[in-house]
Amino acid sequence: MSESLLKHIQRKTELSALEEEKLLSKIKYRTLKKKEQLLKEGEVCDFFCFIEKGCCRIYLINEKGNEQTLQFGIEDWWIVDYMSYNTEKPSAFYIQAIENSEVLIIPKKELEQLFKEIPKLERYFRIVLQKTFAATQMRIKFLFTMSAEERYLHFKNAQPEFVQRVPQYMLASYLDFSAEFMSKIRAGKI
């Protein structure tokens, strides 16, 4: 428990044994059952969440009552509503486990303190965010330039295991088309 986070950090920067201990003392381990919600619309996202095992997503519910997935997260990813975290205003999103999952939670108050005590953590998160943002710039490129079918094929090609792991209707909404259209694409009816 928490081993995977320490390893992930160690890949980007080095923490002393004391720093590791300090960090671990502030982390809450939590298990989530499939469909369990870690954050609901209207609540403030006052934590960072690291996925040790399993799979989660950020999604919203639109005017028509349909869910739209903004981001998936699997092992070794952070999943956070950064707008809510930064501003401490209510979130527009839900964070939910798609599979039974094990996550690590660092409350904002503790994390901000940790940044002061362990400056190397700044480096770790700077690198994580830089990587995440790079992926998001590319995602916008794909949304802008590819048709629905192209986005599906591209995703399937880039993340074949992942396509098996999540319901197709969630993947459809992540790729910004309807569940019905996903069915037609997969059946080759497009």
Place this chain on the structure above:
Amino acid sequence: MSESLLKHIQRKTELSALEEEKLLSKIKYRTLKKKEQLLKEGEVCDFFCFIEKGCCRIYLINEKGNEQTLQFGIEDWWIVDYMSYNTEKPSAFYIQAIENSEVLIIPKKELEQLFKEIPKLERYFRIVLQKTFAATQMRIKFLFTMSAEERYLHFKNAQPEFVQRVPQYMLASYLDFSAEFMSKIRAGKI
């Protein structure tokens, strides 16, 4: 010159006079004429660019030969192709000045060295990236949930000065619809 960057950093963390000096010695000041390109598709984005004055954008040219704007940047914003920066692979994008602009360039080699010498810079960029990514999460929400007209009205309401400042066809592509459709929205023909 470079005053605005130091101020921007000072708002998020404190640098000593020595650290400021070290940083400034690695920064290149550059002016860009309207339409001048700082990065072209196929080149590696091996720098961070800070806009002191003016307005720039990241865009791509799609299959049909049309430009699509991925991001605008104005005073006090960083504009970087993070995927190309991180991987050192050729960029899929162009970075271009929309107005005559003054920018600060930090080459990757220097910046990575600066991170080691001035750990507080990690904090500064962690905070900048966290804010940028928060804005991008919201942008995806808007792209997912709003109609073309709603996206235009929302943007106009949130950034009224900005709508005056850039050609409407660039804004249309940023909001992910055609220049012709922008015309119709503005004429109230929708």
Place this chain on the structure above:
DNA sequence: TTCATTTCTTGAAGTAGTTCAAGTTTTTTC
């Protein structure tokens, strides 16, 4: 102050998707 270039506008025709409704299959639960 004219010519060239860039930007914006308009309408008509086309299309890549959505929506709806109903049925089928798969997975979960007790």
Place this chain on the structure above:
DNA sequence: GAAAAAACTTGAACTACTTCAAGAAATGAA
């Protein structure tokens, strides 16, 4: 292992946009 719930499929009707083509207006350059 039966019932309930969740996920997927299908076709028909619709719509929010795009594309094309041509002209008008605004801006920039000599």
